[in-house]
Each structure stands twice: as structure tokens, then as C-alpha cells.
Amino acid sequence: MLFGQKIRKSTPPQKKQDRLPFTLSDVPSEVSCDLKENEKNIKRVFEKCSDFILRPFHINGEIQALLICIDGLVNHQLVDEIILKPPMYDAPPKGEGGSGEFAQERIPASQVKNTGDFKKVTEAVLYGEAAIFVEGKTDVTLVDVKGWTMRAIEEPETQTVIRGPREGFNENIRTGTAMLRKRLRTPRLKMESLNIGDISHTSVVLTYIDGIVHESLVQEVRDRLNRITIDGVMDSGYIEEMIEDAPYSPFPTIYNTERPDIVAANLLEGRVAVLVDNTPFALVMPANFWNSVSVNEDYYERFWMATVVRWIRYLGVAATMFLPGLYVSIVTFHQEMLPTSLLLSIASAREGVPFPVIIEVLLMEITFEGLREAGLRLPRQVGQAVSIVGALVIGQAAVQAGIVSAPLVIVVSITGIASFTIPDYSAGLAVRFLRFPLIFAAGTAGLYGLTLGVLFILLHVCGLRSFGVPYFSPVAPLTVSNLKDVWIRVPWWSMRRRPTQPGSKNPVRIPAGQMPKPPKNPGGKS
Structure with missing residues (x-):
């Protein structure tokens, strides 16, 4: 109310009902024999599409036809050479009939098909094919002339190898x-x-x-x-x-x-x-879990060296998950487990640190993970420099400022290096994430809390399944015949049978008697 008068609210003018968005249900399901009607429908489908190409032309100078395609999805040279040129300039073969004969005889392409379904025509055009409508015909000729730009085959950056193939999938x-x-x-x-x-x-x-x-x-x-x-x-x-x-x-x-x-x-x-x-x-x-720890290079190198490297990865997984929690539990609750000289060294290093051990560990671990993420997301030229130099500078400055102790910097550094030994990025994320609950458990109940956390993780992993197959197989449940490619990598001539867990119908992949045998007469002496 203004000056004793009630203000009358103005109602906005009624707007006309907005036009609903166009859908494929608005066009007939079947192609019409009228070329003008087909052109009208196809323009409605690709309304406001600036990359849509509609090209009228004549077949043999008489029959009207219409070519439609999407710019950027087709190879324009192929469109000109194998679709437009033959019917427009080449002499027609004898007895040429409808568009079906036109597709088979006049277009020099390997993938040519006909359809009378308007929706299939639209989907084919969006997949990079060219569609040809012919006056008086209810079937449309579809020609595969895909030609979009794609990345060349390169070596994968996430799974590099020293020995093995250097090519990886691309986006095609x-x-x-x-x-x-x-x-x-x-x-x-x-x-x-x-x-x-x-x-x-x-x-x-x-x-x-x-x-x-x-x-x-x-x-x-x-x-x-x-x-x-x-x-x-x-x-x-x-x-x-x-x-x-x-x-x-x-x-x-x-x-x-x-x-x-x-x-x-x-x-x-x-x-x-x-x-x-x-x-x-x-x-x-x-x-399963063991796929995430093994790499393809294990099967390209000699078996005994591949086994040693695989055990190094297992140690890296254990250090990544358990080392920070073990440090927190021992320093906080179980100092008697350390030798006297080492205990005095850690105590003197932590003398001026104002935080409890668990806060100290969490602070450094979160900082390290932040530096790792920054190194991944920054441009490649500066990402590695930021992550490495940042870790060195921040670690040294934190020790000199008395915020963290030098032994903790060593533990966090070993944990970070160990995490890089996990070849699978997704599994590495899981292991790195789970060390934080273990740090809380160790800081709350010492080794008892750490042990309970480890048991909980093992129970969880043993209960997982991947399409009906136990995630921790063949260790849990135990399948002795499949352990030859888990803890160790036996020679290829010993892995005669495929893993039984996926349910293979043809278990034998290498016949017996493939073990290499030395010659009976070394040096060729008779």
C-alpha cells in the first residue's frame, strides 16, 4: 500500500504457447516418393544445423536426386569422386533402373545399402554416411564415406613399457x-x-x-x-x-x-x-585384484625377472597402504618396539613439533596428494617440475619451520614413491584412499586399530565379485592351479591351462612337451 492506495499488480501478458522441440516422431517413418516432401522433412530434422549439407543434383541429366550429409563427418573427396561424379558425368549402364541398381552399379564404394526407413536414414547421416534421395523412389541409398579427423595411433601414456608393443587404442x-x-x-x-x-x-x-x-x-x-x-x-x-x-x-x-x-x-x-x-x-x-598389480611386460620378459619385479610391486602396494598407519601407531602407542637409538632420534626430531603424530601425518599426506594432483593437471612442461620441486621445497621448509619432523618426511616420501609402482591408476587410487582410514584407526587404537582396519579391508575384498567371479581369486577362494600366475610368473611352457575362474570352455592353451630342451650334441660334435 502506497499513500493509502492499494497497488494493483500488473499481470504479464499471455505468451503464445512455445513450440515444442522437434523430434523424429514428427516426421513420417517411411520415405516418400516425392522428393520435395523428403527435402522438407529432412530440413525439419536438421533445422538450425549449420554443418548440414544438402546438395541437389541430376542423374544422367534427367532424374532429380538429393544428397545429404554432415560436414566434418564425411570425406568430401570421396563424396565428389564416388557419389556425385559417376551419375552426373559418366555414361549410364544399359538397363539402369531404380535407386537400388543405381547404388550397386554407379557408386564405386564398398559399403552401400538401401533403406526406406526415414529414422534409419537420419541415424546413418549422423554416423558419417551420405544419403541419396531419388525422385519417384521410396528407398534411400546410404554410402559409407566417413572421414572425420582422428588422433593417430600412439604409445599409451598411462601404460608405458620397455619391451612390448608401442601402440594403443585411439578414439575411433x-x-x-x-x-x-x-x-x-x-x-x-x-x-x-x-x-x-x-x-x-x-x-x-x-x-x-x-x-x-x-x-x-x-x-x-x-x-x-x-x-x-x-x-x-x-x-x-x-x-x-x-x-x-x-x-x-x-x-x-x-x-x-x-x-x-x-x-x-x-x-x-x-x-x-x-x-x-x-x-x-x-x-x-x-x-580381479591381481590384474591391477600385473602388467603386460611381465609376460614379455623372462619369468624369473618378471617374478622379482612383481614382488617389488606387491611391496609397493603394502607400503602405500600400511606404512603411514604403522608409523603413527608405533610412534604414538608402541614406542617399545623401536630400538633405543632410533627412538631417541625420532623423539629429538619431534621435539619442537606442535602437532600430534596423526595430525602431522595427515598434513603431509594431504599436501603430497595435492602436489601429485597439481602435477597431473598442470601443462606437461611445468607439471613435473611443480610436483617434484614443490615436494622438496615444502618438505624442507616444513622441517626447518618445526611443523613436521624429518622422519615423517622420509615416511611420506617412501609412501609416495611406492604408490607409483602400482601400474593400474584406478587400483592405485583405491589403495591411496584406503591409507587414510588406516591412519585414523592407527591413531585411535594403535596396532590393534591398524590390524582391525586391515582385516576389514581383506573381508571387503574377499566379498567382492566381478560378474560372478570372486575379486580376490585365485587366492580367496584358493585355486592352487591358478597360483602359477599370481605370486610368481612361471614360464610360458608351464602355463598349459587357462585360468579356471572366468569359466573357459577350452582350458588347454599350450600342449604338453613345450619345454625347451638343450641339444644332445653341444657344438655339433658327433
Whole structure:
């Protein structure tokens, strides 16, 4: 009320009903024989699409036709040479009829097909194919002329090797399938295609080796993929979270890799892989904990050296997870476990530190993780320098300022170095994350709390499953025949049978008698 008068609220003018967004249901499902009607419908579908190309032309100078494609998804040279040039300039063959004969006889392309479904035409154009509408014909000719720009095949940065193949997947799914075909040249390598994403329509390929993999595993993966309902898929991580067995567990129950040799080796063991378009990372299932600690180079080097390096990685996993908590528990509750000289050295180093040991450890561990993340996200030229120099400078400054002790800096440094020995990034994240609850448990109840935390982690890991396969197999449950590739890596001629846990139907992969034998007459003497 203003000056005793009631203010009358003005009502906004009624707006006209907004036009609903266009959908494919607004166009007829079948292609019309009227070219003008088809042109009108196709323009409605690709309204406000600046990269849409619509090219009218004539066949043999008489029949009207219409070419549609998406700029950037097609190879313009192929469009000009194999689609537009033959019907416009070359002499027609005798007895030429409809568009079906036109597709087979006049277009020099390997992948040519016809369809009368308007929605299939739209989907094909969005996948990089060119569509040809012909006046008076209800079938549309689709020509595969994909030509988008893609990254060259390069060595994966996340899984480098000294000895082994140097090529990895790129973002093109057909390049990935071809790299698998190059390694497994058999028609038993099956590849099932499907699209996921209501808007993105991302191409996904389910691949396995028929006769080795168990059908129930393939069917389970197929069912989980078909159950996914999402608007778009930008990376294989989307699919991984939608189909994994334990989404709340820190441990990854699906193995991801960008190396085709690793995928091929897992397929030969009876596993299933999923390739996703627009990402170089493939998914392999079922997975177990030991896959995350082993690398493909273990099978390219001699077996005894691969075993030694594998044990170094196991020690790295143990140090990453348990060393900070062990330091907190001993220094806080169990000083009697240390030698007197070492205890006096640690006590003198911590004399001026104002924080309890647990706060001191958490402060340094969080700082180290922040430096690691900064080194990953910064430009490559400065990222490594920032992470290394930052750790040295901050550690030295913290010791001189009396905020942390020198022994703790050594413990945190050893923990950080040990974490780099874990080859799988996802498993490394889980191990690095779990050391913080163990630090709290050790700071609360000493070695008793640390032991309870370790038992809880072991119970959790032993209870996990990946597509029906125990995550900690073949250790829990124990399968003695499969331990030859867990704690040690036996020679190839001793790994005669495939792992039994994935349920392989063809367990024998190497016949007996493959052990190398020295010559009976050394030096060629008779």
C-alpha cells in the first residue's frame, strides 16, 4: 500500500504457447516418393544445423536426386569422386533402373545399402554416411564415406613399457576393433555392436572369442549393457559405473586399459571386452585384484625377472597402504618396539613439533596428494617440475619451520614413491584412499586399530565379485592351479591351462612337451 492506495499488480501478458522441440516422431517413418516432401522433412530434422549439407543434383541429366550429409563427418573427396561424379558425368549402364541398381552399379564404394526407413536414414547421416534421395523412389541409398579427423595411433601414456608393443587404442572404435583383429586373426573373435545413449547414440562393441568364453558371461554382459538408459555416453567410465557389481567399493571390479595387446591376452583367457567409441579406454571383465598389480611386460620378459619385479610391486602396494598407519601407531602407542637409538632420534626430531603424530601425518599426506594432483593437471612442461620441486621445497621448509619432523618426511616420501609402482591408476587410487582410514584407526587404537582396519579391508575384498567371479581369486577362494600366475610368473611352457575362474570352455592353451630342451650334441660334435 502506497499513500493509502492499494497497488494493483500488473499481470504479464499471455505468451503464445512455445513450440515444442522437434523430434523424429514428427516426421513420417517411411520415405516418400516425392522428393520435395523428403527435402522438407529432412530440413525439419536438421533445422538450425549449420554443418548440414544438402546438395541437389541430376542423374544422367534427367532424374532429380538429393544428397545429404554432415560436414566434418564425411570425406568430401570421396563424396565428389564416388557419389556425385559417376551419375552426373559418366555414361549410364544399359538397363539402369531404380535407386537400388543405381547404388550397386554407379557408386564405386564398398559399403552401400538401401533403406526406406526415414529414422534409419537420419541415424546413418549422423554416423558419417551420405544419403541419396531419388525422385519417384521410396528407398534411400546410404554410402559409407566417413572421414572425420582422428588422433593417430600412439604409445599409451598411462601404460608405458620397455619391451612390448608401442601402440594403443585411439578414439575411433573401428581402429580399435581392427587392432584386435590384427592380433587375433580368427573368425571366432566375435564383435557385437550396439548403441547406448538416447542423444549421443554412442557406438559400443562387445567382443569375445567364441569357443573359449563361457556363454553365460557373454549373456550377462550383454544384458547389463542393454539395461543402460542414459542420455549420453562420453567415456567408457560411464558404462563402467552402470554395469559394475560393487559401485560403492573403492576397488575397481572392471579393468580398463588402452593397450590392445592386454585386451587380446584377456580375451584368450576367456574374458569379455567392451570397446566404446570416442574413448581410447577399453573395459575388460571379469577382473580381479591381481590384474591391477600385473602388467603386460611381465609376460614379455623372462619369468624369473618378471617374478622379482612383481614382488617389488606387491611391496609397493603394502607400503602405500600400511606404512603411514604403522608409523603413527608405533610412534604414538608402541614406542617399545623401536630400538633405543632410533627412538631417541625420532623423539629429538619431534621435539619442537606442535602437532600430534596423526595430525602431522595427515598434513603431509594431504599436501603430497595435492602436489601429485597439481602435477597431473598442470601443462606437461611445468607439471613435473611443480610436483617434484614443490615436494622438496615444502618438505624442507616444513622441517626447518618445526611443523613436521624429518622422519615423517622420509615416511611420506617412501609412501609416495611406492604408490607409483602400482601400474593400474584406478587400483592405485583405491589403495591411496584406503591409507587414510588406516591412519585414523592407527591413531585411535594403535596396532590393534591398524590390524582391525586391515582385516576389514581383506573381508571387503574377499566379498567382492566381478560378474560372478570372486575379486580376490585365485587366492580367496584358493585355486592352487591358478597360483602359477599370481605370486610368481612361471614360464610360458608351464602355463598349459587357462585360468579356471572366468569359466573357459577350452582350458588347454599350450600342449604338453613345450619345454625347451638343450641339444644332445653341444657344438655339433658327433
